Amino acid sequence: MSRGSIVFIDDEAELCAAAEEWLGVSGFSVTSYTAAQRALERVDPAGVDCVVTDVRMPGLDGIAVLNHYRAAAPDLPVVLLTGHGDVALAVDAMRRGAHDFIEKPYDAEHLVAILDRATERRRLGRELARLRRVAGGTELEDRLVGLAPAMATLRQSILQLADIDVDVLVTGETGTGKEVIARALHDFGSRAQGQFVAINCAAIPETVFESEMFGHARGAFTGAAGERVGKLEYARGGTVFLDEIESMPLALQAKVLRAIQERSVEPLGTNVSRPIDVRFIAASKTDLRAESAAGRFRPDLYFRLATVELAVPPLRQRREDVPLLFNLFAANAERRFRLPETGTHRVPPGLESSEWPGNVRELKALAERTVLGVMQRGVVPGEGGAGESLADRVARFEAVVIEQALRDAGGSTADAAERLGLARRTLNEKIARYGLRVPAEISR
Structure with a gap:
């Protein structure tokens, strides 16, 4: 059984061949294209679990690919491949719907880990679509949502x-x-x-x-x-x-x-x-x-x-349902509050490890706060209350420290990584995870 169906787009033929070989050995079904326009013409979004695309390409670039699939299939994850100078662009693209980004040259195992998360998100998106097709809540699965x-x-x-x-x-x-x-x-x-x-x-x-x-x-x-x-x-x-x-x-x-x-x-x-x-x-x-x-x-x-x-069962005994429920509640909140529907939502870090003393009701309230923007840039909200896990508190603290380091470094991820004692790639991953905004005036 395939680990997931991947479309890989890069104008470097050698990179496409290497990706097909490595990802194929890892269990993915991979189709590669060296021209973005050809990929858009031939790929049916319904049959794909994730698209990986380079940002800088002749003709149509990776941002155009992202925009195309955001319009054609909002729940299809798109992962961007970026050079060192494209990090700010990639982070901005994530705020507009990209699933993730990875810097070149990338570690193959790191890409596999990102693709595993992306295909899981795609699976959740399809499950949400199925639930939305159920009219008027007549199906039992529409009321008692869960894969556990x-x-x-x-x-x-x-x-x-x-x-x-x-x-x-x-x-x-x-x-x-x-x-x-x-x-x-x-x-x-x-x-x-x-x-x-x-x-x-x-x-x-x-x-x-x-x-x-x-x-x-x-x-x-x-x-x-x-x-x-x-x-x-x-x-x-x-x-x-x-x-x-x-x-x-x-x-x-x-x-x-x-x-x-x-x-x-x-x-x-x-x-x-x-x-x-x-x-x-x-x-x-x-x-x-x-x-x-x-x-x-x-x-x-x-x-x-x-x-x-x-x-x-309490929510902590069915943690595999947390992302699905979060996305379902967020989608319902968008309709309830008459906000633009954004497809699947980036789940704040620490959700699946939380103890959830308020169970599904607590998760629903969090999803609604997220949709309304009443939280700190994607980090689980709150000030260290009794129901908050250690992972949530550490995530919040880490996001604040990184944001301050970026300000102190004038927006330079290289300088901020040095100040924090982190590899630049690790810092970029954390910036994406917490949804932090990198200042536009990055100069180095």
Whole structure:
């Protein structure tokens, strides 16, 4: 199986032949061209994973190649080959959509590493395109996005359970998407035409809980001017979602347990039991079995709800999904905020190694901040909060130091590299990684 399909463009025939040989041995499928115009005429972007092009060429140059493919296929990565004097040009091209750049003469293994990242980006771009083709969120994969095995298993379980009229307990940390799971169980099952009634058990005051849940008759208490249908009865034919059920007081748990067992409610102020035709789905961010053992949750309610239990994995256990989710959230944010759509996005460094205490919700917020520009030049934002990994903090500090060194050196990458004790190639890679702007007045 090919490591990826590469188009290599350089006006030096010897360099093209060397690239074809090395990359071919490394497992890539390579087609080379010594004329950019011929490449643009013959290459179908849909069948390519990455384009590598020299910047300085007779006729069409590398920037023209970049502009062509940015218009024809925005998610197709383009890597630029640059001479020493073209670094500022290449960095500027990256800000306009190039995937990466590499200085000549380049190390072949370094190029392979860049191409591996580029082909992975292309794969993510194709996955995003597939998701965008799904109309109106009707596909389960459009709601529960993820390539991790745990997500594939979760989607399969939902499809198996959706049409089975059994109560379900969804467990997972804050921000993992427990309500998304509940809505999917409802929407893909036989109760999809009924109501989906979400109840935050932590938000309903205990004094009005019975009235909210079970309803009341006119005159049942002071201020009850008319009859009110409770949430459980209102959901007839549909689904009741009991979110944060672990926060429900023990006294109220007994009343909810009875309604679940009997599938009936008795509104306040009446002696009549009314049947309810609903499915119950509960969600908890804590281990209810442990809470039951500690006396903080009714064991009988736990066992009644946990006929089937679905565990939603935290984001740190599905790190391979972080780039895909980041790009999907960023694309959605661009549409939401009516910003130009830029295709795939450069993922800030340190994302995949973060612990993500806020899980998918935290990643979504970061993607939206990134799209709005509320961050420091591509570095993970924040001031060293509790949820930030060491890698994130080091990346931020390194970007600030490099930016200051470039200013002190008057924009000269050679001088800045010497001041920092870095190889010039290493410095250029870091400049590209952090999206730093090299001053235009580079003179040496």
